Structures are given as structure tokens and as C-alpha cells.
Amino acid sequence: MNGIARSGAVASTQVVPNNGLAYTVLGRDAESRRVLDAVDDHFDGVPSGTVDVVIDDVAPVAARDGVDAAVAFADQLLGRFEGRANRVAIGCTFEGSAELLSRLGDRVDALVGTDPVATAAVERLSRDDPTTFGYVRRHWVEAKRGIETCDRNYPQSKQVHAALTDPETTPRTLGATLSGLVTLGALETWGDTVGPTRYDLTAYRPERAWAVGAALEAGAPEE
Template sequence: MNDIVRSGAAASTQVMPNSGVAHMVIGRDTERERVFDAVADHFDGAPSGTVDVFVDDLAQVAVRNGVDSAVTFAERLIERFRGRASRIRIGCSIEGPAELLSRVGGSMDAVRAVDPDTMAAVERLSGDDPTTFGYVRRHWVEAKRGIETCDRNYPQSKQVHAALTEPETTPRTLGATLSGLVTLGALETWGDTVGPTRYDLTAYRPERTWAVGAALEAGVSEE
């Protein structure tokens, strides 16, 4: 029989002993630290590194309480349980606020999600242009950082590269990565230039970039 544990307004927790799962439903007006205290109860008596923490959808927190609140929730969760939990996984709907995906992603070790449209686009790039796909797979995080750091609206790849600190890419490999992100719908080029390609950073889509990263993390083959 399932054991149901209730802790006031904080949460209701359904414990399924045979499967080793405790499912907690958070109350709408629950204070953040009360939620963490309820989660911490499940660590009592458990050896370090044997408990996983999984948040179903952080986007719901953002919709209800704002992006700042959701980002703080994720950061505090990681701060409190990193080192104690075996894994901390935070789900976030791709349809959630783009700002949330962009801000909270920097605190994650990896990003995984399911977005069929983006997955299909990544698989097409892998088949049609495996060289560019390889650059995107290896350097999409650095390209994202360069785009978000660059203070120009319509830069060339070398100007995006110049905005990076200690980059692993070269201007050429970064340019190939940016080109791949254009193909994947995360970025656009600017006008019909005769010289080097310029990228329209005003049309940058951070939520699409995270979706691309999620598809890559999901294990699209490079072959």
C-alpha cells in the first residue's frame, strides 16, 4: 500500500516503497524553503548519492510566480542538494518562457528535452551536412555564449568570436557553428552581403538554441 505523507500547505507526498519513488505535489502558495525541507526529509538515513531529485516542469513555477522566482528556485535547489543527491534533474517545457530557458540553463550540467520539430531538424542537418552538424554538436554552447555576449546587432563570426573569453573555437569553426544554428532556426543572417556573412542577433531565438542543445544531448548520431 502506498504511504501518503502530508505536510500542511507545503506539499502532499506519495511514497511508493517498492519502486523507490516519492512523488511530491507542491502547493500553489508554498514557500520555497518549506518545499526544500520536505524534500530533505527523504534524505534522512539514506547513504549519500543514492537519492535522485527530479522537478517535473519548472516552467509552471515561472508562469505562476515569474521567471525570477523560478530561476531562484532552481539555483537554491541545486545549492542545497548538490553533493547529497545522486542526480538533480529539472524539467522545463520548451514552450515555457524563453528567458527562463536561457537563464536557468547556465546552472545545468546538461540540458535534455523532447521537441520533435527540433529533433527532426537536427537529424536532417546530421544527414545533409555532417561537417556542420559536427561543429554545432561540439560548439553550440560556446556559440550561444558568444551571441549573448556580443554587443553588435549584425556581427561577422570573427566579431562574435572576439566577444568570447578563452574560446575553444576559432573564428572559422565558430562561423560554421553559427551557420548551423541558422539552418536549425535559432539565428538568422542579415541581408545579402557580398563579403563575409553577417548574423542578425536581433532575431536570435534562445529557446530554440536550448531545444537544439537538448536534441544533441539526447544522442543524435554524428554518422
């Protein structure tokens, strides 16, 4: 496994025959088109449906170039190799960008590797409270961003909403979403309050929120 190519250097292609693996090392800063062209080279002379394309992790692309760039790369990858590859698998770091996960989830046939406990909780919410489930499914990314942006420990939903820039939600729909996240174990309410519910952001569990989001994107049944 030699010949790591620096940016701008000649790419190094390696083949591991016993494992049926072929890869080309391009370097950390390779542009998307160069990556796609390198993958395409491995299809030369190969019957359709006999090669798997696996992206280990697309999250670094989002971290380096932004979510839009990572999604555009995924779109280009799927557009170029769907129908030619046996399958196209795109990895995404656990607890990476919620927006990236949501947007990729809209583009793929299946999302695998979700947490079974979170998946069961999402399915239970979809059965027991389909209205709240619908809000959570639609707005979980924005709710997660609001929770992580809000500088209050025990805010009402309108105060979480005020921390958002250009929100899609209203304070009411965000409140319904936050309530759903409480039910799903990602958040807690603060004590017994008179009036609007306050949320305990000190008890926020970002890893649980991400797992819930992954379960939602994996396609929990809609009511």
C-alpha cells in the same frame, strides 16, 4: 497540504496515500544536503527500486546559487539514489540556462520532452552535414552566449567571438557553429554580402536555440 516550513524551522512531511506520493516541505532556502537527507528519509524500510525521485525544476538552484551548485546538487542526487530509486528524474525549466542544460545532459541516461521539430532538424543536419553538426553539438552553448552578448545587429563571426570571455572556440569554429544555427532555424544571415558572412542578430530566436540545444543534448546521432 499544510505546514510549509520556513528556513530553519522543523520540516513538514506529508503523504498522499491514494497517489503514492510522499513529500517534505523544507522552505525556499533549504541547503542541498538538507534536501537530500529529507529524500533519504523516504527510503527507510522501502525495498530498492520501488521509489521514484522527481526533481520538479533544478533551474531555480542555478539562478540562486549558480550553475556549478545546481550541477553539484544533481551529481549528489544521482550518486546517492541511483540503484536505490526506481528512477531519478530531474526537471529543468524550458529556456533556462543553456550551460545548465548542457552539463546535466552529460550526466543523465536520457533527456526527454524535446521539441520534435527541433529534433528532426538536428537529425537532418547530422545526416546532411556531419561536420557542421559536430561543431554545433560541441559549441552551441558558447555560440548562444556570444549571440546574446554581442552588441552588434549584423556582426561577422569574429565580432561575435570578440564578445566572449575565455572562449573555447576560434572565430572559424564559432562561424561554423553559427552557420549550423542558421540551418537549424535559430538565426539568419544578413543579406547577400561580399566577404565574410554577417549574421542577423535581430532575427535571433532564443527559444529555438534552446530547443535545438535540448535536442542536441538528448543525443542526436553522431557521425
